[in-house]
Amino acid sequence: MAHYPIDHSDVPIRLFKSGFLEFFTHISPVVVVIIWLPVAVAFMALEVLSGGYAARGVGYLVGGFFVGVFLWTFAEYTLHRFLFHYQPKDPKWERIFFLFHGVHHAQPQCKTRLVMPPVVSIPMAFIMYGIISLIFSILLGLPHWVFPVMSGFIVGYLFYDLTHYATHHFPMRRGIWKYLKRYHMQHHYKTPNARFGVSSPLWDVVFGTKPAD
Known part of the structure; x- marks a missing residue:
């Protein structure tokens, strides 16, 4: 992903001429909770009700x-590092990746572009359900694990999205919260090609993308 000049204005960068399309690029974290928390609960409830x-x-x-x-x-680490920060050679593709994540780096404090919009998260959820089903049901022979794993996966995603929003707009002055806020701000303002973890630095440590300082 290219590095963009940072814009701290209160007016969101417009991504589409169409007002209809532009509407779907803005989302409140409350909407994310309303959509995905019931889904996480439903996955676990379905497994419980199955009686297994x-x-x-x-x-x-x-x-x-x-x-x-x-x-x-x-998934958070790999998506952020390899998909959202992918640097395409074709300028047409660069525009697409700017829509994905570049706009967030260009305007990191825009409140309505800090969590993943449903037009992105819903297709990704279906893809991940297919991958998790393949791994646990077919490869490992543990079909009864699929729903509990999906429940945890979605809760992990919710924690990530809400943590991301908080790092940009809540004080987070103590303990682990202070650490996560500082860690993510360093990603934006100091090392945009490192510190890809938002809810955890674990995989940055594993893959060597956590700077020493």
């Missing part, structure tokens, strides 16, 4: 949930 836990115990429900959260942290 009666024979297997609740351990796989809890284990699957936390595996899903863990998988999200990896």
